[in-house]
Amino acid sequence: MTDFAPMSPAATQNRNSDVQKLALRWLLFAMLGLFALFYLMPLFVMVTTSLKSLEEIRTGSLIAFPRELTFEAWRTAWSGACTGIKCEGLQPYFWNSVLIAVPAVLLSTGLGAANGYVIAQWNFRGANLIFSLMLFGCFIPFQVVLLPMAMMLGKMGLAGTIPGLILTHVIYGLGFTTLFFRNFYVTIPADLVKAAKVDGAGFFRIFWSIFLPLSLPIIVVTVIWQFTQIWNDFLFGVSFSQAGTQPVTVALNNIVNSTTGVKEYNVDMAAAIIAALPTLLVYVVAGKYFIRGLTAGSVKG
Amino acid sequence: MAPILDIKNLYKNYGATEILKDINVAIEPGDFLVLVGPSGCGKSTLLNCIAGLEPITGGTIDIGGRDMTHVSPKDRDIAMVFQSYALYPTMSVAKNITFGMKVRGVDQATQERKLAEVAAQLQIEPLLNRRPGQLSGGQRQRVAMGRALVRDPKLFLFDEPLSNLDAKLRVSMRSEIKKLHQNLGATMVYVTHDQIEAMTLATKIVVMKGGVVQQIGTPAEIYNHPANLFVADFMGSPAMNLIPARTRRNGKALQIEIERAEGEPMVLEGEHSGELPADIILGLRPEDIAEAGFRSGQKVQAAECRIDLVEPAGADTYVVSELGGRQVTARLHAETKAQPGAMLDLAFDLGKVSYFAPDTGKRLN
Amino acid sequence: MVTWFENQIPKVVLAPSFVALLIFVYGFIGWTAWVSLTRSRLLPKYDLHGTIQYKKLFSSPRWDTAMENLLVFGVLFIVISMCLGLLLAILLDQKIRVEGALRTIYLYPMALSMIVTGTAWKWIMNPGLGIEAMVRSWGFESFSFDWVINPDMAIYAIVIAGVWQASGFVMALFLAGLRSVDGEIIKAAQVDGIPNWRIYSAIILPSMAPIFLSAFIVLAHLAIKSFDLVIALTGGGPGYATDLPATYMYAMAFSRGDLGQAASSAMVMMGVVFAIVVPYLYSELRAKHD
Ligand SMILES: Nc1ncnc2c1ncn2[C@@H]1O[C@H](COP(=O)(O)OP(=O)(O)OP(=O)(O)O)[C@@H](O)[C@H]1O
Numbered sequence: 002m003t004d005f006a007p008m009s010p011a012a013t014q015n016r017n018s019d020v021q022k023l024a025l026r027w028l029l030f031a032m033l034g035l036f037a038l039f040y041l042m043p044l045f046v047m048v049t050t051s052l053k054s055l056e057e058i059r060t061g062s063l064i065a066f067p068r069e070l071t072f073e074a075w076r077t078a079w080s081g082a083c084t085g086i087k088c089e090g091l092q093p094y095f096w097n098s099v100l101i102a103v104p105a106v107l108l109s110t111g112l113g114a115a116n117g118y119v120i121a122q123w124n125f126r127g128a129n130l131i132f133s134l135m136l137f138g139c140f141i142p143f144q145v146v147l148l149p150m151a152m153m154l155g156k157m158g159l160a161g162t163i164p165g166l167i168l169t170h171v172i173y174g175l176g177f178t179t180l181f182f183r184n185f186y187v188t189i190p191a192d193l194v195k196a197a198k199v200d201g202a203g204f205f206r207i208f209w210s211i212f213l214p215l216s217l218p219i220i221v222v223t224v225i226w227q228f229t230q231i232w233n234d235f236l237f238g239v240s241f242s243q244a245g246t247q248p249v250t251v252a253l254n255n256i257v258n259s260t261t262g263v264k265e266y267n268v269d270m271a272a273a274i275i276a277a278l279p280t281l282l283v284y285v286v287a288g289k290y291f292i293r294g295l296t297a298g299s300v301k302g
Numbered sequence: 303m304a305p306i307l308d309i310k311n312l313y314k315n316y317g318a319t320e321i322l323k324d325i326n327v328a329i330e331p332g333d334f335l336v337l338v339g340p341s342g343c344g345k346s347t348l349l350n351c352i353a354g355l356e357p358i359t360g361g362t363i364d365i366g367g368r369d370m371t372h373v374s375p376k377d378r379d380i381a382m383v384f385q386s387y388a389l390y391p392t393m394s395v396a397k398n399i400t401f402g403m404k405v406r407g408v409d410q411a412t413q414e415r416k417l418a419e420v421a422a423q424l425q426i427e428p429l430l431n432r433r434p435g436q437l438s439g440g441q442r443q444r445v446a447m448g449r450a451l452v453r454d455p456k457l458f459l460f461d462e463p464l465s466n467l468d469a470k471l472r473v474s475m476r477s478e479i480k481k482l483h484q485n486l487g488a489t490m491v492y493v494t495h496d497q498i499e500a501m502t503l504a505t506k507i508v509v510m511k512g513g514v515v516q517q518i519g520t521p522a523e524i525y526n527h528p529a530n531l532f533v534a535d536f537m538g539s540p541a542m543n544l545i546p547a548r549t550r551r552n553g554k555a556l557q558i559e560i561e562r563a564e565g566e567p568m569v570l571e572g573e574h575s576g577e578l579p580a581d582i583i584l585g586l587r588p589e590d591i592a593e594a595g596f597r598s599g600q601k602v603q604a605a606e607c608r609i610d611l612v613e614p615a616g617a618d619t620y621v622v623s624e625l626g627g628r629q630v631t632a633r634l635h636a637e638t639k640a641q642p643g644a645m646l647d648l649a650f651d652l653g654k655v656s657y658f659a660p661d662t663g664k665r666l667n
Numbered sequence: 668m669v670t671w672f673e674n675q676i677p678k679v680v681l682a683p684s685f686v687a688l689l690i691f692v693y694g695f696i697g698w699t700a701w702v703s704l705t706r707s708r709l710l711p712k713y714d715l716h717g718t719i720q721y722k723k724l725f726s727s728p729r730w731d732t733a734m735e736n737l738l739v740f741g742v743l744f745i746v747i748s749m750c751l752g753l754l755l756a757i758l759l760d761q762k763i764r765v766e767g768a769l770r771t772i773y774l775y776p777m778a779l780s781m782i783v784t785g786t787a788w789k790w791i792m793n794p795g796l797g798i799e800a801m802v803r804s805w806g807f808e809s810f811s812f813d814w815v816i817n818p819d820m821a822i823y824a825i826v827i828a829g830v831w832q833a834s835g836f837v838m839a840l841f842l843a844g845l846r847s848v849d850g851e852i853i854k855a856a857q858v859d860g861i862p863n864w865r866i867y868s869a870i871i872l873p874s875m876a877p878i879f880l881s882a883f884i885v886l887a888h889l890a891i892k893s894f895d896l897v898i899a900l901t902g903g904g905p906g907y908a909t910d911l912p913a914t915y916m917y918a919m920a921f922s923r924g925d926l927g928q929a930a931s932s933a934m935v936m937m938g939v940v941f942a943i944v945v946p947y948l949y950s951e952l953r954a955k956h957d
């Protein structure tokens with residue numbers, strides 16, 4: 002490790018510490034590399050397995066490259082694999098997830114922005130209490146609302162429907178989206194609102210002209226966070242959907258755990274990658290914002 | 303003339319804490335009112351109340367002869383410059399300045415004309431297309447001023463607009479604001495905790511402490527006749543010397559006795575017609591204590607004092623001596639021969655003296 | 668009056684969310700709490716019968732296993748993720764050029780669904796064709812790695828997958844924390860000749876105490892809510908060997924048709940979460956108000 006002693010020792014010692022430094026550096030890279038392998042291995046195995054034939058899977062090694070590339074498993078996973086009785090692949094469920102995630106993300110982000118703006122900049126008596134209640138709401142295990150929500154959706158005629166799932170995701174996502182926006186907006190000096198008020202702007206004008214243009218980073222963070230949460234959700238999906246409305250995670254689980262026929266590991270892996278693709282894509286394209294969302298949500302809590 | 307701003311019996315509470323207590327201030331058109339006081343005394347709060355940004359707990363605020371107590375900020379015909387400048391970060395300088403007009407639906411041509419006027423006045427034409435983030439502190443300050451000037455309001459409100467600038471810039475902006483005030487003939491309310499700013503800019507000063515007005519007056523009144531010990535101590539730099547003393551009557555003459563660090567107490571002849579308590583605090587500004595022989599006047603009296611400290615400050619030299627148990631500063635001419643540890647005859651100008659009651663702090667003369 | 672109306676706008680904007688919060692969060696918690704005190708089976712009944720559901724719950728061996736598993740899983744998952752995350756963050760903080768790429772690699776599992784993670788690891792740890800088979804094919808015939816189907820070890824298999832998924836997130840948290848330490852303090856320490864490891868142990872890590880806390884809270888929260896991972900990896904099996912409270916609750920609610928048990932187990936889960944989270948949130952909110 003570097004030693005910044007102002008009175009530097011003799012030159013020989015310097016050379017020694019240079020060698021030591023170099024060795025440490027190599028050790029550092031070796032460790033980082035090993036960990037990288039650990040994190041990459043499952044993805045690698047998933048991809049290679051999905052490109053192998055069942056025959057090759059049975060005879061070859063887990064981590065071997067495919068001898069012969071075949072996309073058969075992908076085709077089956079997308080449009081032919083069985084989720085229970087039906088055998089139409091992941092495709093319909095993938096679109097279900099899109100139909101659920103897109104409106105739910107947009108609604109919860111919009112509402113979160115409005116709520117965060119009110120709580121951070123228009124503090125009225127009780128606003129902080131509401132915020133605390135929302136914050137606690139973020140942390141409840143959803144199991145505790147699962148039963149009444151199922152009944153409520155039934156009463157509203159939304160049981161087993163996609164709008165029902167959208168509603169569920171919006172409501173239980175609000176706490177976090179509000180938290181994100183609130184934490185972002187409290188860092189904006191209150192003088193800004195005051196100046197705008199003196200300039201004659203009202204509640205909505207101030208939001209639209211001053212806060213919204215500032216919010217792009219937090220909007221991206223929130224959208225990514227919500228999209229990941231909703232796309233990856235399983236609990237609500239499995240509890241509140243029925244045969245035709247299941248999201249992709251539920252369908253994936255059904256494919257993997259369906260007991261009929263031969264176990265097609267390559268199809269399982271292809272299906273898993275398909276289900277993971279949208280969030281992985283978001284992560285690769287906007288990883289910076291993904292990380293920011295994760296850390297912003299918990300560092301500043 | 304009718305007052306342009308008239309604040310009567312204003313109270314402001316945050317929850318249970320009283321922040322402003324019974325504020326009464328009125329100013330005429332063209333006045334430059336400075337609110338001054340230590341940090342946390344409620345200056346910004348008062349300014350926000352005037353602007354309508356904070357609801358008030360009691361009292362009334364009239365602006366331009368209209369009761370504005372419950373009117374929202376945008377209808378009060380005011381403009382405000384904030385300590386943090388509060389420039390809209392995503393808008394260009396030009397947009398920042400014209401935003402208010404845009405909100406009010408002023409037509410494009412007028413907007414552009416006024417923008418050009420103000421930009422020329424403040425010499426910020428080259429900056430118009432920049433974002434606030436790309437400006438220096440001084441430039442931001444100008445833009446904030448521009449945003450206020452373009453409104454042409456009845457009343458300008460400034461909340462410590464110079465406190466984020468470096469010392470040199472502060473002095474030059476100070477004179478610019480003064481010029482602006484003279485050229486526009488506008489009415490301004492200006493918050494600062496810098497008493498030099500207060501003295502140089504104001505036509506009228508309000509000194510506050512703990513949410514209570516201590517004194518209202520012209521800079522000269524405040525400086526020469528502070529209403530109490532707080533004002534005396536707060537205004538002026540170096541601060542006014544506040545020397546504990548005893549009084550006694552010798553026939554008609556008033557004798558003031560001050561302890562010296564060594565030797566006999568020093569006795570000065572005062573002049574005051576009314577009654578004075580036995581113990582008082584005597585207030586004298588450093589410039590009212592000079593080297594004997596360099597100050598003449600009817601009420602100048604000399605006494606020998608021991609000099610503890612000599613601080614040359616260029617144009618003047620300050621010397622410190624202990625009187626009445628306090629460090630007393632005198633402002634001498636630059637070429638003084640004063641030596642630390644030596645005795646020196648100091649001349650006290652009792653024509654400028656203030657007397658205060660030690661218990662209440664109130665002025666007695 | 669116009670100003671009065673203007674003043675109400677923020678409240679009006681917040682109102683729908685507030686109402687939703689009251690009904691869908693607090694109202695529903697109340698409903699679950701109520702039902703947990705009744706004899707509800709397939710359908711909810713509203714006559715209170717004291718704590719019979721809780722008595723039944725705590726005398727159920729399956730619930731016992733679930734709580735035990737939660738303890739084992741929770742402790743290992745949190746401790747390993749924290750240590751690994753911190754280690755990775757410190758290693759990454761050594762001014763290396765490929766930091767961006769490595770960070771991306773360490774963190775991507777966090778973007779995956781737990782179902783995907785479970786599916787992948789189930790395949791990797793599959794004894795017949797996964798790691799076990801691979802190592803055996805290298806010549807270590809006696810090598811055995813059958814955790815996913817071994818009732819005694821299956822819970823550790825879940826820990827592995829969980830750590831793989833979440834440790835990158837802890838790394839990101841800590842890295843952000845390391846970066847937010849005031850650079851001047853570090854420079855001052857370097858000028859004073861304090862060695863790097865001392866700077867970490869004496870200056871940087873202590874200043875990250877709040878981050879340790881938030882990482883802990885988030886991980887604990889993840890652990891208690893874990894449901895998907897278990898479903899995908901072991902389905903709660905073999906037998907009930909990897910049941911967690913979340914899977915227990917789900918089974919009672921949707922396959923056993925025992926609402927009373929489902930409600931009471933959900934309430935216990937919430938109790939555990941709040942025992943951890945409430946003090947944290949309370950101190951956070953207090954700190955903000957000061
Ligand atoms: N929103 C608020 N809620 C409660 N108390 C407040 C609030 N805003 C200000 N205060 C209190 O009111 C008092 C006056 O504050 P104010 O900002 O007016 O002081 P100031 O004179 O402008 O000080 P400074 O020179 O530091 O700007 C302070 O004690 C402050 O703590």
Ligand SMILES: [Mg+2]
Nearest residue numbers: 345346347461
């Ligand atoms: Mg202030």
